[in-house]
Amino acid sequence: METSEVSQVKAATNGPRAFCVAMPPSGRPCKMTGEQPSDFISILQDADIAWLNFSVSEIHEETAKIASALGFSSSLVPSLLSGYYSAYEDRDTELGLMLPAVRVTGLKVDVYPLLILIRKNLILTMHTKEVVRLVHFYRYAETFMRKIKPVLPWQDKLTIFLTRLIDENNSANFDHLRRIETQGDELSSRLTDPTIPRNIIAPEIHNMKHALIQYLDTLWATLDVINSLRHGDAELITDSPKLLARIGILAGDVNRQISLSEHMSEVLASGLEVLQSIYNNQLQIINNRLALAVTWLTVLGTAVLVPNTLATIFGNTAFDLKPSDAGWYSAMLIISTVGSTLLAYWWIKKKGIIPKAIS
Template identity: 35%
Template sequence: MIKTINIAGISMQGSSFKLSNIKAEEILSISSSCTVVWTECVVDDLPATAGEVTKALGITLDPSVLLASYLSGYEDRGETLGLMLPIIMFVGSKVRISPMLIYIRKDHIVTIQDEQAGKILRLSDYTNTFFRRLPTNPEEWKDRQTTLLIRIIDELSEHNFTVLRMIVETAEQIEIDLAGLRQIPRDLTIEMSNIKTSILTFLNAIWATHTTVHSLRYGDPDMVSDNDTILTKFDVILAGLERQIQMVEHVLEVLTAGMNVLQTEVSNKLGSFLLWLTVLGTAVLVPNTLATVYGAFPASETEMLPRLLVLIASTTGATYGSYLFVRKWWGRARRIRRKKTHY
């Protein structure tokens, strides 16, 4: 179901306008009298409703073609250029991906997004100011819509970067919690696993966005300007996406190091427990065996003291000997682990 449709553009007289909550069947009649139009559609279920929007606009490129792509998509059909870019959301320490479909035709750009993604494009708040700065000559229609397309992609990238900031803040809070705890609670380990999964999902989404923007920059589509000055703005977006990728990879390395520290701490605690368990088991096993043997042969009063001394000595010797042996083995194992961690 279509929730809202907003239209902004420049009329044939050169004045900018913005219309809200219009019907789908009114879009073509409005856009036919404009030099450039941006139609923003918000739907409740994008895979099910996007076809209704494209049918009303006469777009032959089926949304399923773009939605079949992984995270992002690029489809050039000459007079129609279709894009799918990921909208990244961070909800409850988990990253969710929602697609945004973008259709570019002559003098008309259409964006379709899910209502769960919320308001992504702030451009709708200042469309009048933005459209007044676009070229007005009829021959510059490619420059107009390419500039508008670049602005839409740039705002989507800014939104995703804001989500990255939220992920980084959550990861830093986890590191602070780890530093202040002697015992790691189970909830924190689950949260660490969730945040690592979120970072990997975010990284995949940014790489997918980078791939699509790169195809848009160098694919030479008919609906995009050939002006090098305008195309350079795609390079700026690509550079920003690359910085986001570098930042995400750095955060992932830091979080991985923290998880390695956690794993080492758990291993040390488990090893220490096994150490004392071994010592205790040996201390009990040796005298218990001797006591069993002595029990098979009843002793006289004169033999009780020597046997008691033997039990005490064997218990003390077995305990001390097992402690030295296990400690030596445990220390060697720890040195080997430290070397592996270092390398």
């Protein structure tokens, strides 16, 4: 995790548990922080539109209690959390979404649920303390809310703000893909070095491919929710084609990220093939070296075998060699050694047994 993100997590942990941005009838947005749902009841009652965010330590237990305290069905949160990475629940008077919030540390991909609950005039987001992306959006959410025209229907206002929240989450997820891309580039440069041991580089490629698969899962999960939101015809979502087109733009952004991730996966698959080719070449080099060594050992063995055989024969007492025979006997051994060596080398070379190259 980068230093800036670490500092944001610490700030979120030490800061207030919840914050709210609301648009009262006066048309001037206001901010508020607190610890409990009851702290925001007064500001929510009079708001034309409000966004309330809670950061929790335990996503399954705390979120259900918070949602119930703010008027949502007690079964809505458990139903959302039962989904895999994402979920969409339309209950006419209330709408629930669960989106994946991705955080990449090295090649480890952590996925946290981001819950978005919607009812008339209220958007409630809940997540664990590790998710800090909405803290950044909170800094200028007041300005963004001020740009929403007061004359718009409340469904349009909810849709505009919801679209911005989803876009903020998507952008943060896309930033983590860039980190995977950076590490993929470093890994590609290492693949160009054939001396790197296979047992080191192969696990790194596997870990990166696994990280990409996890990231792709979150993208597909996000796309499912966006498409459900766009085509689900929920009562709380606008019917305006212009605003629905914004949701379509979000789907297009996710599709582009999916294409990019799949391309990276293909590149990594090619990297595995290259690695296997390098490994096969290394094995071939070793085999050639062994074959060359065996060939020369054969030549040397032949060179030693012939004179050794002659020495054994003439060493028999039947030949009764004397010191005076040392001259011709030595010459015979030398000539037989050289001759047998040359003959063995010629025969092996003629048969093509000697490898032409070892690399």
